[in-house]
Amino acid sequence: MKNISEKPATTKKEDRKTSIMQTALKLFSTEGFYTTTMPAIAKTLGMSVGNFYNYFSSKDQLAKELMLYISTVLGDKLREINMTDVSVKEKVTMIVHMYFSIARERPELIEYFLRVFLSNREIFTKECTGMVCVSGFVTELMLFFDEGVQSGELKDQDFFSALGLFMGYLGGMVFLNGEEVLTKPLNEYETAIAENIYNALRKQ
Amino acid sequence: MKPRLKVLWLQGVTCNGNTHSFLNYPHLLYVLETFEFLYHSLLPSTYTLEEISTCVHECDILIFEGAYDPRMERVGTSLETLVGHYGSHAKYVIAAGSCASFGGMFKHSDPEHITGLGFDEKEPKGPFASSPKLINLSGCPMHPEWMGYTLRMIADNKPIAVDELHRPKELYSYLAHHGCTRNEYFEWKVDSDHFGTKEGCLFYKQGCRGPMTHASCNKILWNDVSSKTRVGTPCFGCTEPDFPRINMFETKTNMSIPQDVPVGISKRSYLTMAGIAKSFHIPRLEKRLIDDDA
Ligand code: SF4
Numbered sequence: 001m002k003n004i005s006e007k008p009a010t011t012k013k014e015d016r017k018t019s020i021m022q023t024a025l026k027l028f029s030t031e032g033f034y035t036t037t038m039p040a041i042a043k044t045l046g047m048s049v050g051n052f053y054n055y056f057s058s059k060d061q062l063a064k065e066l067m068l069y070i071s072t073v074l075g076d077k078l079r080e081i082n083m084t085d086v087s088v089k090e091k092v093t094m095i096v097h098m099y100f101s102i103a104r105e106r107p108e109l110i111e112y113f114l115r116v117f118l119s120n121r122e123i124f125t126k127e128c129t130g131m132v133c134v135s136g137f138v139t140e141l142m143l144f145f146d147e148g149v150q151s152g153e154l155k156d157q158d159f160f161s162a163l164g165l166f167m168g169y170l171g172g173m174v175f176l177n178g179e180e181v182l183t184k185p186l187n188e189y190e191t192a193i194a195e196n197i198y199n200a201l202r203k204q
Numbered sequence: 205m206k207p208r209l210k211v212l213w214l215q216g217v218t219c220n221g222n223t224h225s226f227l228n229y230p231h232l233l234y235v236l237e238t239f240e241f242l243y244h245s246l247l248p249s250t251y252t253l254e255e256i257s258t259c260v261h262e263c264d265i266l267i268f269e270g271a272y273d274p275r276m277e278r279v280g281t282s283l284e285t286l287v288g289h290y291g292s293h294a295k296y297v298i299a300a301g302s303c304a305s306f307g308g309m310f311k312h313s314d315p316e317h318i319t320g321l322g323f324d325e326k327e328p329k330g331p332f333a334s335s336p337k338l339i340n341l342s343g344c345p346m347h348p349e350w351m352g353y354t355l356r357m358i359a360d361n362k363p364i365a366v367d368e369l370h371r372p373k374e375l376y377s378y379l380a381h382h383g384c385t386r387n388e389y390f391e392w393k394v395d396s397d398h399f400g401t402k403e404g405c406l407f408y409k410q411g412c413r414g415p416m417t418h419a420s421c422n423k424i425l426w427n428d429v430s431s432k433t434r435v436g437t438p439c440f441g442c443t444e445p446d447f448p449r450i451n452m453f454e455t456k457t458n459m460s461i462p463q464d465v466p467v468g469i470s471k472r473s474y475l476t477m478a479g480i481a482k483s484f485h486i487p488r489l490e491k492r493l494i495d496d497d498a
Contacts, residue, residue, distance in 0.1 A: 130483020
């Protein structure tokens with residue numbers, strides 16, 4: 001008889017897929033996208049190459065799913081913040097904190113976004129055009145800005161000028177941190193950065 | 205022969221738009237044969253307005269056009285008295301147009317005193333607030349077929365189910381968006397930069413309220429041929445209690461994100477879908493529909 005605590009096969013496959021993605025993310029963001037091969041990822045995981053292809057049929061497909069995965073992880077966190085009943089100013093602080101915490105605890109997520117997704121657009125043009133792979137995260141940012149303007153706290157402006165200011169700033173700081181240019185740990189910049197972002201976005 | 209049902213068409217604060225709209229009803233002859241008009245400002249009537257103002261007659265159906273200001277007088281009799289007398293005897297009270305339904309355009313000249321017959325925007329207020337007799341045919345103006353439908357249902361003694369704003373469900377359960385010829389452009393987020401083009405949706409740039417407006421304008425066409433959105437003019441949401449809003453040719457956005465999204469769809473779901481749809485370029489939809497130079 002089947003043990004009821006046993007996970008169904010689909011969940012097991014999903015778990016395996018997630019662990020493959022985590023390993024792939026680490027390899028891509030440290031070794032580079034082009035230099036990391038599918039057999040190399042399979043080898044790190046102790047899997048046969050044939051079995052590996054059961055999970056991802058091509059490197060491009062893996063690359064796309066990784067971006068979707070990252071966008072979902074960040075989007076879920078941002079959604080929690082959006083649903084919190086605090087001022088927009090406090091939400092800015094929470095978002096900065098969330099982003100830097102992820103950069104510290106799971107740097108491969110941000111590194112992949114900055115060093116693979118943004119730097120190798122040719123891989124993503126076909127299947128990850130526009131918002132397709134980042135919609136989880138970008139939608140939550142839209143909701144955050146929309147609420148900010150509706151509540152009267154933020155200035156009404158073009159979405160991308162606000163997005164660039166917010167995410168460009170955070171991405172830039174994580175990049176500098178990765179390059180070991182910063183003189184202090186990333187979290188010590190949180191308060192000043194949140195204040196700068198809020199001041200730049202708020203209704204004057 | 206069955207006695208004809210007696211209709212009284214009274215006017216409050218109005219531009220006569222609903223009267224003019226109703227004159228375009230293709231089956232007007234049927235109406236005149238089936239109903240006796242005690243009074244209408246343009247159609248053949250049994251009595252003059254002066255005779256009506258004495259409040260000695262009774263009607264089966266009171267049709268009221270225009271916003272309701274109880275102090276306004278018709279031949280020396282206040283609307284409060286006229287509507288009170290004829291409305292209390294009538295079996296049905298029909299508010300013709302958005303001013304009579306919710307206060308509409310004219311309410312803005314004196315928001316404290318002027319309302320619809322049973323609503324002040326969406327709040328129940330006025331002489332027929334919460335009355336089961338009240339049927340609202342909102343619209344600026346109401347579609348002639350909507351009045352035709354209502355009168356035919358009454359003549360045939362059939363029940364008219366209404367929504368929470370007393371509008372017939374058969375006419376107002378639809379959205380103006382349903383049946384618009386621009387639906388495919390809406391799906392793929394291809395917008396029109398101008399009025400009057402055959403191509404493009406009017407949601408993002410021209411203020412179209414079709415997806416937020418309960419009306420069957422794109423199902424029951426105007427003059428049997430067309431609708432505002434079909435010819436390339438945005439829907440202004442004229443059947444809703446918040447009509448008229450300001451800047452009706454503009455879509456209210458916050459950081460480029462539309463403030464209002466289609467009825468009953470969460471903003472999160474809408475933005476996810478819209479963002480993805482917008483990511484694709486569909487050359488067929490970006491071209492002229494009929495390109496004479498091609
Ligand atoms: S023009 Fe208006 S009614 Fe037509 S599809 Fe676009 S949003 Fe809908």
